[in-house]
Amino acid sequence: xxxxxxxxxxxxxxxxxxxxxxxxxxxxxxxxxxxxxxxxxxxxxxxxxxxxxxxxxxxxxxxxxxxxxxxxxxxxxxxxxxxxxxxxxxxxxxxxxxxxxxxxxxxxxxxxxxxxxxxxxxxxxxxxxxxxxxxxxxxxxxxxxxxxxxxxxxxxxxxxxxxxxxxxxxxxxxxxxxxxxxxxxxxxxxx
Ligand code: 5GP
Numbered sequence: 001x002x003x004x005x006x007x008x009x010x011x012x013x014x015x016x017x018x019x020x021x022x023x024x025x026x027x028x029x030x031x032x033x034x035x036x037x038x039x040x041x042x043x044x045x046x047x048x049x050x051x052x053x054x055x056x057x058x059x060x061x062x063x064x065x066x067x068x069x070x071x072x073x074x075x076x077x078x079x080x081x082x083x084x085x086x087x088x089x090x091x092x093x094x095x096x097x098x099x100x101x102x103x104x105x106x107x108x109x110x111x112x113x114x115x116x117x118x119x120x121x122x123x124x125x126x127x128x129x130x131x132x133x134x135x136x137x138x139x140x141x142x143x144x145x146x147x148x149x150x151x152x153x154x155x156x157x158x159x160x161x162x163x164x165x166x167x168x169x170x171x172x173x174x175x176x177x178x179x180x181x182x183x184x185x186x187x188x189x190x191x
Contacts, residue, residue, distance in 0.1 A: 001041055001175040005188060007034060008154065008176060014184045018128075019100065020154065026125055030063045038175060039067025042123060042151040045173045046072070049148040051121040053077060053114065055140065057096075057107055057132050064153050065123040072121075077114070079107040079136060092142045096135035099128040107135055114143035127152040127174060130161030137170065154178065157189050 013021040025031040042064070054076045056065035062078050069076035083091070083106070093108045114120065120140045122133050127150075137147050147170055155162060155174035158181075165172045177189035 001038070003034065003037060004153070004176045007031075008178075008186055012186060014181045014186065017181055018156065018159065020126075020156070020178065020181060020186065022154070026063065026153065027060045032063075035063045035067045036070075038064050038153060039069075039071045041175060042068040042121070042173070043071030046121055046149050046151065049121070049171075050119050051148045052118045053120045053145075054123055055079065055109075055114075055120050055136050056123045057081070057136065060125040061123055061132075064125060064151075068121065068123050068151065077109060079109050079139060081105050081107055083108050092139050094135045094138045094142070096131040097129075099126075099131065107139070109139055109143075111143065114140060114145040116144035118143070118145035119148040120145050121148045122150045122170075123152075124150075125153050127155040127161040127165070127172075128159045130164040133161065133165055133170075134168065137168065149173065151175075156181070 011024040054065050054069040057079045065076050090111050091108045093106050095106050122136045124132050133150050140147050149171040152174040155177045157177045179187045179189045
Protein backbone atom coordinates (compact mmCIF):
# COMPACT_ATOMS: atom_id res chain seq x y z
CA UNK A 1 0.00 0.00 0.00
CA UNK A 2 1.78 3.06 -1.38
CA UNK A 3 0.35 5.60 1.03
CA UNK A 4 1.34 3.53 4.06
CA UNK A 5 4.88 3.02 2.79
CA UNK A 6 5.26 6.74 2.16
CA UNK A 7 4.08 7.44 5.69
CA UNK A 8 6.51 4.90 7.15
CA UNK A 9 9.39 6.57 5.30
CA UNK A 10 8.28 10.05 6.34
CA UNK A 11 7.31 9.48 9.96
CA UNK A 12 8.79 6.14 11.05
CA UNK A 13 11.90 5.92 13.21
CA UNK A 14 14.14 2.88 13.38
CA UNK A 15 15.24 1.78 16.84
CA UNK A 16 18.25 -0.52 16.84
CA UNK A 17 18.07 -3.08 14.04
CA UNK A 18 14.62 -4.57 14.48
CA UNK A 19 12.10 -2.05 15.84
CA UNK A 20 10.18 0.54 13.89
CA UNK A 21 8.53 3.33 15.83
CA UNK A 22 5.38 4.67 14.19
CA UNK A 23 3.96 6.64 17.10
CA UNK A 24 2.80 9.51 14.90
CA UNK A 25 0.16 7.62 12.96
CA UNK A 26 -0.43 4.16 14.44
CA UNK A 27 0.83 3.38 17.93
CA UNK A 28 0.29 6.53 20.00
CA UNK A 29 -1.16 9.31 17.86
CA UNK A 30 -3.52 7.73 15.34
CA UNK A 31 -4.26 9.04 11.85
CA UNK A 32 -7.96 8.15 11.40
CA UNK A 33 -7.98 8.86 7.66
CA UNK A 34 -5.05 6.49 7.09
CA UNK A 35 -6.72 3.91 9.40
CA UNK A 36 -9.89 4.13 7.32
CA UNK A 37 -7.93 3.56 4.11
CA UNK A 38 -6.24 0.57 5.79
CA UNK A 39 -9.60 -0.82 6.94
CA UNK A 40 -11.06 -0.49 3.45
CA UNK A 41 -8.02 -2.22 1.97
CA UNK A 42 -8.28 -5.19 4.37
CA UNK A 43 -12.02 -5.39 3.72
CA UNK A 44 -11.34 -5.54 0.00
CA UNK A 45 -8.63 -8.20 0.36
CA UNK A 46 -10.77 -10.46 2.58
CA UNK A 47 -14.20 -9.71 1.06
CA UNK A 48 -14.64 -13.25 -0.29
CA UNK A 49 -13.62 -14.98 2.94
CA UNK A 50 -17.02 -14.86 4.69
CA UNK A 51 -15.57 -13.01 7.66
CA UNK A 52 -18.08 -12.91 10.53
CA UNK A 53 -15.83 -11.20 13.12
CA UNK A 54 -12.54 -9.35 13.39
CA UNK A 55 -10.16 -9.95 16.30
CA UNK A 56 -7.05 -8.14 17.56
CA UNK A 57 -5.09 -7.56 20.80
CA UNK A 58 -5.25 -4.36 22.81
CA UNK A 59 -4.15 -1.74 22.30
CA UNK A 60 -2.32 -0.98 19.05
CA UNK A 61 -4.32 -3.39 16.90
CA UNK A 62 -7.64 -1.79 17.81
CA UNK A 63 -7.53 1.15 15.37
CA UNK A 64 -6.91 -0.86 12.17
CA UNK A 65 -9.18 -3.69 13.40
CA UNK A 66 -12.05 -1.31 14.11
CA UNK A 67 -11.82 0.27 10.66
CA UNK A 68 -11.72 -3.18 9.05
CA UNK A 69 -14.79 -4.25 11.02
CA UNK A 70 -16.56 -1.06 9.99
CA UNK A 71 -15.82 -1.68 6.30
CA UNK A 72 -16.88 -5.34 6.53
CA UNK A 73 -19.82 -4.48 8.83
CA UNK A 74 -18.90 -7.13 11.39
CA UNK A 75 -18.13 -6.93 15.13
CA UNK A 76 -14.59 -6.35 16.39
CA UNK A 77 -13.19 -8.17 19.44
CA UNK A 78 -10.00 -7.20 21.20
CA UNK A 79 -8.23 -9.72 23.41
CA UNK A 80 -7.35 -8.25 26.78
CA UNK A 81 -3.90 -8.32 28.33
CA UNK A 82 -5.23 -8.15 31.89
CA UNK A 83 -8.16 -10.12 33.19
CA UNK A 84 -10.81 -7.64 34.30
CA UNK A 85 -13.14 -8.60 37.17
CA UNK A 86 -16.04 -8.30 34.74
CA UNK A 87 -14.70 -11.18 32.63
CA UNK A 88 -16.61 -14.37 33.41
CA UNK A 89 -15.02 -17.50 34.78
CA UNK A 90 -14.43 -19.84 31.89
CA UNK A 91 -13.00 -17.15 29.65
CA UNK A 92 -10.51 -18.35 27.02
CA UNK A 93 -6.85 -17.60 27.70
CA UNK A 94 -3.49 -18.17 26.04
CA UNK A 95 0.09 -17.04 26.67
CA UNK A 96 2.09 -14.93 24.26
CA UNK A 97 5.55 -13.39 24.44
CA UNK A 98 5.48 -9.65 23.87
CA UNK A 99 8.03 -8.65 21.23
CA UNK A 100 8.47 -5.06 22.37
CA UNK A 101 8.11 -5.58 26.12
CA UNK A 102 9.99 -8.90 26.41
CA UNK A 103 7.46 -10.34 28.86
CA UNK A 104 5.02 -13.23 28.79
CA UNK A 105 1.42 -12.06 28.77
CA UNK A 106 -1.72 -14.04 29.17
CA UNK A 107 -4.42 -12.71 26.86
CA UNK A 108 -8.11 -13.28 27.38
CA UNK A 109 -11.42 -13.20 25.60
CA UNK A 110 -14.87 -13.94 26.93
CA UNK A 111 -15.90 -17.44 25.85
CA UNK A 112 -19.20 -16.39 24.28
CA UNK A 113 -17.61 -13.80 21.95
CA UNK A 114 -16.95 -16.54 19.39
CA UNK A 115 -19.07 -19.47 18.33
CA UNK A 116 -18.61 -22.56 16.20
CA UNK A 117 -19.15 -21.43 12.63
CA UNK A 118 -17.59 -17.99 13.12
CA UNK A 119 -14.95 -17.10 10.54
CA UNK A 120 -12.58 -14.71 12.22
CA UNK A 121 -10.14 -12.29 10.63
CA UNK A 122 -7.05 -11.52 12.73
CA UNK A 123 -5.78 -7.94 12.37
CA UNK A 124 -2.62 -6.56 13.98
CA UNK A 125 -0.42 -3.51 13.63
CA UNK A 126 2.91 -5.40 13.35
CA UNK A 127 4.08 -8.91 12.57
CA UNK A 128 7.44 -9.75 14.16
CA UNK A 129 7.80 -13.30 15.52
CA UNK A 130 4.13 -14.11 15.11
CA UNK A 131 3.36 -14.60 18.81
CA UNK A 132 0.36 -12.26 18.87
CA UNK A 133 -1.25 -13.64 15.69
CA UNK A 134 -0.62 -17.27 16.64
CA UNK A 135 -2.04 -16.59 20.12
CA UNK A 136 -5.19 -15.08 18.60
CA UNK A 137 -5.47 -18.07 16.25
CA UNK A 138 -5.30 -20.38 19.31
CA UNK A 139 -8.13 -18.45 21.02
CA UNK A 140 -10.25 -18.65 17.84
CA UNK A 141 -9.70 -22.38 17.52
CA UNK A 142 -10.29 -23.00 21.27
CA UNK A 143 -13.73 -21.44 20.75
CA UNK A 144 -14.44 -23.87 17.88
CA UNK A 145 -14.33 -21.04 15.32
CA UNK A 146 -12.14 -20.77 12.24
CA UNK A 147 -9.34 -18.39 11.21
CA UNK A 148 -10.49 -16.63 8.00
CA UNK A 149 -7.10 -14.95 7.48
CA UNK A 150 -4.51 -12.64 8.97
CA UNK A 151 -4.23 -8.95 8.00
CA UNK A 152 -1.07 -7.16 9.11
CA UNK A 153 -0.41 -3.44 8.71
CA UNK A 154 3.42 -3.67 8.89
CA UNK A 155 5.21 -6.98 8.44
CA UNK A 156 8.87 -7.24 9.33
CA UNK A 157 9.64 -9.98 6.83
CA UNK A 158 13.14 -10.54 8.23
CA UNK A 159 11.67 -11.95 11.43
CA UNK A 160 10.07 -15.34 12.03
CA UNK A 161 6.36 -14.46 12.10
CA UNK A 162 5.58 -14.72 8.40
CA UNK A 163 7.21 -18.14 8.10
CA UNK A 164 5.43 -19.43 11.21
CA UNK A 165 1.99 -18.25 10.05
CA UNK A 166 2.51 -19.62 6.52
CA UNK A 167 3.64 -22.91 8.05
CA UNK A 168 0.48 -23.05 10.18
CA UNK A 169 -1.55 -22.72 6.96
CA UNK A 170 -3.06 -19.26 7.50
CA UNK A 171 -3.53 -16.79 4.65
CA UNK A 172 -1.50 -13.70 5.56
CA UNK A 173 -1.80 -10.33 3.80
CA UNK A 174 0.44 -7.48 4.87
CA UNK A 175 0.04 -3.92 3.62
CA UNK A 176 3.74 -3.05 3.97
CA UNK A 177 6.52 -5.63 4.07
CA UNK A 178 9.88 -4.58 5.45
CA UNK A 179 12.97 -6.46 4.28
CA UNK A 180 15.40 -4.81 6.71
CA UNK A 181 15.84 -2.00 9.19
CA UNK A 182 19.66 -1.96 9.05
CA UNK A 183 21.61 1.31 9.49
CA UNK A 184 18.50 3.13 10.60
CA UNK A 185 17.01 2.74 7.13
CA UNK A 186 13.72 1.12 6.12
CA UNK A 187 14.02 -1.22 3.10
CA UNK A 188 10.78 -2.65 1.74
CA UNK A 189 10.48 -6.14 0.22
CA UNK A 190 8.92 -4.71 -2.96
CA UNK A 191 9.97 -1.20 -3.84
P1 5GP B 1 4.85 -10.64 17.32
O1 5GP B 1 3.80 -11.07 18.28
O2 5GP B 1 4.55 -10.92 15.89
O3 5GP B 1 6.22 -11.13 17.73
O4 5GP B 1 4.96 -9.07 17.47
C1 5GP B 1 3.84 -8.30 17.12
C2 5GP B 1 3.42 -7.41 18.24
O5 5GP B 1 4.52 -6.77 18.84
C3 5GP B 1 2.52 -6.34 17.68
O6 5GP B 1 1.25 -6.50 18.26
C4 5GP B 1 3.17 -5.03 18.06
O7 5GP B 1 2.39 -4.37 19.03
C5 5GP B 1 4.52 -5.37 18.63
N1 5GP B 1 5.62 -5.06 17.70
C6 5GP B 1 6.44 -5.96 17.08
N2 5GP B 1 7.37 -5.36 16.38
C7 5GP B 1 7.17 -4.03 16.50
C8 5GP B 1 7.85 -2.85 15.99
O8 5GP B 1 8.84 -2.91 15.25
N3 5GP B 1 7.31 -1.66 16.33
C9 5GP B 1 6.23 -1.54 17.15
N4 5GP B 1 5.80 -0.31 17.42
N5 5GP B 1 5.57 -2.62 17.66
C10 5GP B 1 6.04 -3.84 17.34
